Amino acid sequence: MNRIRLFSTTTSLCRAGYSTVEPVHHLVPIRKSALKPGYKELLIPKDDIRSVGYKPKNIQHDRVNDYYENQLKSDLMLRLYEHDSETVIGSKLRPWETDSPYKLYRRARKPKGFYRPQKDIKPVTFKNVPELTSISINLYSKEALEESWVNISTRLQIAQITNAKPKRIYNKSNVLPWKVRQGKPCGCKVELVEEDMTQFLSTLTELVLPRIRTFKGISKKSGDKNGNITFGLNPDDIKFFPEIENFQDLYPNLFGFHITFKTSARTDDQARLLLSSLGLPFN
Amino acid sequence: MVVIKRFNSTVSKLPTISSTLILSRNPIITRELPAFEQQYYNYQNELWKRLMWTFPKWYYYRDGTLGDQRFKELNKPPVFNNPKLEYTEGRPDIKQLRDRRFKQVINLPKSYKQAEDGSEIVDEEIQDNLSRKINPNSRITKADESKDLSSLERQLSKTLYLIINENGWKLPTFKSDTQTPLHKVAEEGLFNIGGEEINYFNVSSKPCHHIKGSDQIEFFIKSHILSGSFKPKNLKFLWVTKDELSEYLNEDYYKQIKHLLNE
Numbered sequence: 001m002n003r004i005r006l007f008s009t010t011t012s013l014c015r016a017g018y019s020t021v022e023p024v025h026h027l028v029p030i031r032k033s034a035l036k037p038g039y040k041e042l043l044i045p046k047d048d049i050r051s052v053g054y055k056p057k058n059i060q061h062d063r064v065n066d067y068y069e070n071q072l073k074s075d076l077m078l079r080l081y082e083h084d085s086e087t088v089i090g091s092k093l094r095p096w097e098t099d100s101p102y103k104l105y106r107r108a109r110k111p112k113g114f115y116r117p118q119k120d121i122k123p124v125t126f127k128n129v130p131e132l133t134s135i136s137i138n139l140y141s142k143e144a145l146e147e148s149w150v151n152i153s154t155r156l157q158i159a160q161i162t163n164a165k166p167k168r169i170y171n172k173s174n175v176l177p178w179k180v181r182q183g184k185p186c187g188c189k190v191e192l193v194e195e196d197m198t199q200f201l202s203t204l205t206e207l208v209l210p211r212i213r214t215f216k217g218i219s220k221k222s223g224d225k226n227g228n229i230t231f232g233l234n235p236d237d238i239k240f241f242p243e244i245e246n247f248q249d250l251y252p253n254l255f256g257f258h259i260t261f262k263t264s265a266r267t268d269d270q271a272r273l274l275l276s277s278l279g280l281p282f283n
Numbered sequence: 284m285v286v287i288k289r290f291n292s293t294v295s296k297l298p299t300i301s302s303t304l305i306l307s308r309n310p311i312i313t314r315e316l317p318a319f320e321q322q323y324y325n326y327q328n329e330l331w332k333r334l335m336w337t338f339p340k341w342y343y344y345r346d347g348t349l350g351d352q353r354f355k356e357l358n359k360p361p362v363f364n365n366p367k368l369e370y371t372e373g374r375p376d377i378k379q380l381r382d383r384r385f386k387q388v389i390n391l392p393k394s395y396k397q398a399e400d401g402s403e404i405v406d407e408e409i410q411d412n413l414s415r416k417i418n419p420n421s422r423i424t425k426a427d428e429s430k431d432l433s434s435l436e437r438q439l440s441k442t443l444y445l446i447i448n449e450n451g452w453k454l455p456t457f458k459s460d461t462q463t464p465l466h467k468v469a470e471e472g473l474f475n476i477g478g479e480e481i482n483y484f485n486v487s488s489k490p491c492h493h494i495k496g497s498d499q500i501e502f503f504i505k506s507h508i509l510s511g512s513f514k515p516k517n518l519k520f521l522w523v524t525k526d527e528l529s530e531y532l533n534e535d536y537y538k539q540i541k542h543l544l545n546e
Contacts, residue, residue, distance in 0.1 A: 056331040060324055063313045070545050071309055071442075078487045078505060247343065 057195065064198035064278070072277055073129050080124040080270060090118025119226065121266045130227065130265035130274045135197045137162060139257035140169070140187040145179050154255050155188045160243045162200055166190040187255075204259075205279035208233075208240045217283030218275075223268030229275060230260040299499045300459045302468040305491070305543060306445040306483065308508050308522065312422060314440050314546070333386040337379045350392070357390040432521040435512060441524045442545040445508075447476065448519035452531035454540075456501065465490055469504040477513040477520075484509050492543055494536075503543065 044051040091111035096103035111117050122128060139158055144151040151168065158166040166188035171180050180186075192200055209215055218231040235254040238244060244251055261280075265271040276282055316324070344351040361382040364375040376383040394414035426434035435443065446452050457472030459465060466488045473481065483506050490502035513520060521531070525544040529537050 054334065056327045056334065058324060059328045059331045061313065061316060061320075066314065070314075074543075074545075075486045075505070078489065078491050081487070081489060083489070250342070 059195070062195055062198050064202055068131065068278070072274075073131075076274065076277070077124060077126060077129045079273065080130070082123060085123040087123065088121040090120050092117045119266065124270070128264070128266075130263050130270045132197065132201070132261060132263050132274065132278065133193070134262045135192045135200055136189065136260040136262060137166075137192065137257055138169075138187070138189045138260070139166075139255055141255050142178075142186075143253070143255075144186050145171075145181075145184060148185060150253070151185045151187065153251070153253060157238070157244070157251065157255060158188055158190055158257070161203075161238075161241050162190055162192055162196060164190050164192055164196050201278065203241065207242055208237065209281070211240045212237045217281035220272070220282055223271065225268060227263045227265035227267060227271040228260055229263070229268065229271050230258055232256060232258045296498065298496070300461065300465075301456050301499060301501050302459050302465040302472070302490075303454050303456045303501055303503050304445075304469040304473055305454060305503055305505050305540075306473065306508055306513075307506075307545070308435055308443040310441055311439045315422075329386075335387065337381045337383075338387055338389050340380065353392040357392060432523060432527075435508070435522055437522065438524055443522040443524060444528055444544065445513060446521050446523060446528070446531055447515070452521070454532075464488060465502050466504050469506070476518055477515050480511045481508060481513055482510040483507065492540065494539055503540065505543070 041050075041052055046053040046055070047057075048054065091114055093108040093111055095108045096106050098104075124130075137158060139154050141150060141154050144154060155166045155168070167190065168185050169187050169189050171182055171184045171186050174180065174182050212233075215237070218229065222231055223229050234256045238254040238256065239248060239251075244254070261271070261275055263271045263274055265274055272282055340354065344354040360380055361377060362370075362375050364377050373384065381387050393416075395416050422439060424434075424436050424439060425431075426437035431437060437443070445455060447455050455469075455472065455476065457468050459468040463471075466485050470485065473483070485504065485506045487505070491505045492503040494501045494503075523531065525541070525546055528544065529541075
């Protein structure tokens with residue numbers, strides 16, 4: 001931390017005379033080492049071809065996106081269109097009445113039946129046809145709590161399946177009977193968008209799910225009321241991913257994970273309609 | 284509140300309502316990419332391969348295994364960077380058995396027997412072996428070659444629409460009594476003219492479009508054929524693409540409905 005001027009030193013007292021310039025108080029520390037010319041390459045944004053971390057996009061024709069844009073979108077709009085429909089206002093924070101001076105600066109009450117204000121549900125038009133925005137994968141592994149090297153294989157497994165680099169996740173709290181300690185790595189997560197997302201979706205619907213014998217479909221109860229649907233895969237199901245299936249001896253331990261389909265739909269019903277039209281069965 | 288409008292006796296004739304079915308067969312294979320788009324994808328793909336990390340051979344083909352032996356037969360190691368030599372085409376930059384000046388090309392062992400030129404050696408005895416080479420079917424079908432417009436197996440990469448010939452080519456249209464819902468009228472009409480061997484999916488009970496004439500209103504019901512076939516008695520019919528549809532329909536009429544159709 002290099003501050004421009006330190007007032008704790010007494011050298012100025014030793015000097016003859018005093019400065020007429022107003023002292024500058026640098027409250028923001030400046031890390032001068034980060035401004036080295038050698039680091040200049042790292043400042044280039046990653047979508048620039050000169051950047052070290054550049055990864056080309058649109059490497060192949062995206063047929064899932066093509067299907068959505070050309071076939072599904074218009075059908076979904078027609079299916080979800082309702083005559084004379086109006087915006088359904090979600091329950092919001094309730095302000096206090098003005099009948100008492102004690103209520104004057106109170107914080108507003110929670111919405112009825114919810115902890116936080118709910119979003120409005122707008123009628124579906126050509127502007128807001130539900131679409132799949134991202135797929136989020138979350139892997140929590142209990143084994144990684146006991147043996148920390150296990151977390152390497154969890155990340156390797158997810159990176160193999162998804163073609164994206166997963167982030168480590170850490171425990172947030174201490175629960176001693178579960179051997180959960182704060183700050184301990186306990187799995188990984190990754191958020192897939194665009195090509196990676198559609199590639200993962202087509203692998204899942206065409207190669208993996210049809211071969212899982214016990215799979216009856218995603219539960220109809222799944223959903224967070226905001227159009228995001230989650231389901232889980234067991235460690236036994238993971239071996240049907242082609243990246244893992246052909247090299248089974250390289251993966252002695254497999255890990256199940258949760259998959260969340262994040263959609264721009266406002267309700268779970270709309271999200272289910274979208275996902276089932278993309279080839280995911282519901283039970 | 285219900286508002287009852289009373290019409291004058293001079294305009295008492297109510298418009299006749301009809302339900303038109305836009306029955307389509309969705310594309311079965313991916314669309315034909317334009318040359319420019321194809322070149323763009325090829326360029327990006329080659330760039331991606333050039334910038335890819337070195338293939339972790341040490342992970343997939345462990346030293347001393349059978350797979351390692353097969354891998355070494357197919358992939359010769361790059362030219363050794365000898366410090367005592369001068370190289371006319373630049374000094375090799377070798378890391379992990381890869382010359383980092385170029386993109387890495389890897390030949391993987393195939394699951395089938397391969398000839399010198401890369402083509403498959405077909406073994407007559409094991410034809411339905413799972414490890415055989417995968418050859419995609421042709422994008423052009425028999426119906427395309429014989430120009431059979433009434434076949435559902437033509438133009439696999441495009442959407443097909445059903446048109447019938449009743450005093451000229453048109454989309455199947457059915458007159459509605461005011462009691463039955465529009466999509467039911469379309470369904471019954473379709474089964475009447477084309478038999479019950481058709482399995483179709485009605486997108487919605489709401490019409491997707493309407494055309495108002497002087498004494499009639501035409502509503503459009505959108506649906507897809509999923510399986511089965513359209514087999515009418517004594518009725519000419521065609522399955523045509525959007526482009527071909529403009530040749531068969533009235534020009535004004537086509538202009539009014541063209542935004543409803545997919546390529």
